[in-house]
Amino acid sequence: MSAQGIRSLGRRLRHGWRVARALLSSQYALMLEYRAETALWALSGILPFIMLGIWSQLAIPPAGLGPGSGAGSGASGIGLDQLQLSRYFLGAFVARQFSVAWVVYAFEEDALQGRLSPYLLQPLQPLWRYVAAHLAEQVTRLPFVVLIAAVFFLLQPAALWIPSPGRIVATVLAIWLAFTINFLLQSCIAILCFWSERASALERLLLIPYLFLSGLVAPLEVFPPALRAAAHWTPFPYMVAFPAQLLAGQVVPIAASFAAMAAWIALLLPLTLLLWRAGVRRYSAMGA
Amino acid sequence: MAIIRAERLSKTYRVADKQPGLAGTLRHFVQRRHRDVAAVKGVSFTIEAGEMVGFLGPNGAGKTTTLKMLSGLIHPSGGVAEVAGHIPQRRQADFLRQITLVMGQKQQLIWDLPPLDSLRVNAAVYGLDDATARRRIAELAEMLELGEELTRPVRKLSLGQRMKAELLAALMHQPAVLFLDEPTLGLDINAQARVRSFLADYNRRHGATVLLTSHYLADITALCPRVLLIHEGGLFHDGSLRELSSRLAPCRLVRLELEEPRPATDFASYGEVEACDGRDVRLLVSRERLTEVVARLLADLDVRDLEVSDPPIEELIGRLFRQGEVA
Numbered sequence: 001m002s003a004q005g006i007r008s009l010g011r012r013l014r015h016g017w018r019v020a021r022a023l024l025s026s027q028y029a030l031m032l033e034y035r036a037e038t039a040l041w042a043l044s045g046i047l048p049f050i051m052l053g054i055w056s057q058l059a060i061p062p063a064g065l066g067p068g069s070g071a072g073s074g075a076s077g078i079g080l081d082q083l084q085l086s087r088y089f090l091g092a093f094v095a096r097q098f099s100v101a102w103v104v105y106a107f108e109e110d111a112l113q114g115r116l117s118p119y120l121l122q123p124l125q126p127l128w129r130y131v132a133a134h135l136a137e138q139v140t141r142l143p144f145v146v147l148i149a150a151v152f153f154l155l156q157p158a159a160l161w162i163p164s165p166g167r168i169v170a171t172v173l174a175i176w177l178a179f180t181i182n183f184l185l186q187s188c189i190a191i192l193c194f195w196s197e198r199a200s201a202l203e204r205l206l207l208i209p210y211l212f213l214s215g216l217v218a219p220l221e222v223f224p225p226a227l228r229a230a231a232h233w234t235p236f237p238y239m240v241a242f243p244a245q246l247l248a249g250q251v252v253p254i255a256a257s258f259a260a261m262a263a264w265i266a267l268l269l270p271l272t273l274l275l276w277r278a279g280v281r282r283y284s285a286m287g288a
Numbered sequence: 289m290a291i292i293r294a295e296r297l298s299k300t301y302r303v304a305d306k307q308p309g310l311a312g313t314l315r316h317f318v319q320r321r322h323r324d325v326a327a328v329k330g331v332s333f334t335i336e337a338g339e340m341v342g343f344l345g346p347n348g349a350g351k352t353t354t355l356k357m358l359s360g361l362i363h364p365s366g367g368v369a370e371v372a373g374h375i376p377q378r379r380q381a382d383f384l385r386q387i388t389l390v391m392g393q394k395q396q397l398i399w400d401l402p403p404l405d406s407l408r409v410n411a412a413v414y415g416l417d418d419a420t421a422r423r424r425i426a427e428l429a430e431m432l433e434l435g436e437e438l439t440r441p442v443r444k445l446s447l448g449q450r451m452k453a454e455l456l457a458a459l460m461h462q463p464a465v466l467f468l469d470e471p472t473l474g475l476d477i478n479a480q481a482r483v484r485s486f487l488a489d490y491n492r493r494h495g496a497t498v499l500l501t502s503h504y505l506a507d508i509t510a511l512c513p514r515v516l517l518i519h520e521g522g523l524f525h526d527g528s529l530r531e532l533s534s535r536l537a538p539c540r541l542v543r544l545e546l547e548e549p550r551p552a553t554d555f556a557s558y559g560e561v562e563a564c565d566g567r568d569v570r571l572l573v574s575r576e577r578l579t580e581v582v583a584r585l586l587a588d589l590d591v592r593d594l595e596v597s598d599p600p601i602e603e604l605i606g607r608l609f610r611q612g613e614v615a
């Protein structure tokens with residue numbers, strides 16, 4: 001690369017950094033205004049703990065013991081002992097908290113309210129604003145997630161563990177990629193706003209497969225092998241189950257899972273950009 | 289050199305055609321019907337750099353659609369638009385840095401944060417360094433008489449303060465071309481006057497080109513030596529307001545104050561009697577006959593006072609819009 005090319009790249013990187021900093025700080029300020037709402041959203045994500053309670057009760061107890069006595073009794077009927085189950089669902093809670101995307105709702109509202117038009121007339125791809133809003137919301141969520149996790153460990157002190165540094169790094173990376181997949185998937189649906197004003201209705205179609213195939217409602221180990229294999233051809237297990245298993249210290253195909261996540265991103269990113277281009281052309285044709 | 293060029297610019301929308309009632313709803317559900325609506329029909333004009341041009345027309349005439357086409361927000365169905373050397377709908381970054389579109393009913397400021405937060409984002413997006421951004425914010429804030437409002441959440445600002453902050457946000461990258469769609473809509477008289485004087489000042493200082501639509505004719509008369517009158521999608525007039533007035537009303541208004549009251553029938557031979565209230569009479573007289581009629585009025589009648597003026601432009605344009613007098 002020539003010296004001029006390096007200088008130009010440096011300028012663009014500096015510009016990108018300034019834009020990212022300004023967007024993130026303004027969006028963080030905005031999220032702090034909505035801190036009570038963010039806390040409620042964090043609290044509403046405790047589904048994994050409810051499922052933990054159910055799966056603990058349904059765990060097959062050793063012979064001669066009644067239902068409910070499986071807790072803390074060692075191996076459960078789903079191939080995970082109680083501690084593993086607890087740690088898995090805590091991991092699922094954390095993965096869900098930091099991979100959640102709501103771009104379809106924000107985008108739909110902006111499109112309907114006409115706020116998208118000024119964004120389209122600025123030299124910045126509008127989707128970056130939504131990325132910044134999500135990242136800022138995740139930072140705002142962090143203290144509430146820590147608080148909920150602390151309460152969890154107070155109630156289940158035996159489940160407390162400290163993952164290895166390698167696992168922590170891998171989990172953070174996996175959650176970040178899970179968020180990217182979720183964000184891109186939702187963006188594809190959000191962009192359908194350009195064709196149908198209520199694209200969020202389509203997002204609901206994804207809810208059931210997401211709930212079951214992501215491992216949020218049940219560990220994938222409980223599914224029949226054929227269904228489990230089929231699930232791994234969808235992006236859903238990588239959004240929750242894989243980061244949760246990583247954090248819980250379970251044996252997982254780490255390299256293959258990361259490769260699958262990269263493949264999903266490689267598929268969804270150009271699809272998002274293609275849909276965006278076609279959608280904006282249609283939006284422009286319809287009257288913006 | 290023309291900075292804005294529109295050549296046979298047109299835009300046709302496809303809109304759903306649904307009859308009212310349950311039967312209409314069911315029919316529309318089973319078989320959707322659409323029809324084409326021509327919002328802009330082959331409009332052509334050019335605007336030179338630094339000009340301030342008013343865009344007049346009733347609701348639905350195609351003003352906003354034309355502004356959206358020129359700013360690149362929507363694609364024309366036909367014709368060519370060129371602004372600052374660019375094809376607007378390509379929305380290239382270099383083009384976007386040279387223009388701004390302010391819509392009186394839409395906002396870009398973040399509702400729950402002070403305007404300064406949005407301004408910081410805009411400064412970064414447009415690549416302004418901190419010192420330049422601070423200087424421009426200070427300059428524009430002074431021109432717009434904005435102070436502590438910039439640190440108050442947008443939702444706490446009055447409509448006028450919000451509009452001024454929107455203008456600041458839209459202009460801090462110092463665009464060469466301003467598309468302003470109803471920038472004074474809903475503002476009180478004082479706020480309207482302040483926005484007007486700001487726009488005139490901004491045009492003087494930066495030589496910016498302004499294309500402005502407004503329902504308030506006072507905005508246009510105060511700011512724009514040239515007006516484009518668009519009606520039912522077509523360009524009806526391109527010139528000064530005075531020329532428009534002559535074209536719409538080839539007559540002048542003569543107001544008389546008489547010493548003695550007279551009936552309206554006495555004035556039929558002078559011109560069209562618009563009002564006759566005893567001593568006060570208002571006559572519409574054709575421009576060609578004006579000198580002769582005034583001389584006759586002064587000779588024939590006991591006139592205490594006489595005044596000749598153009599009929600109010602608002603009335604003329606209003607009459608045009610109501611009657612569809614466009615040929």
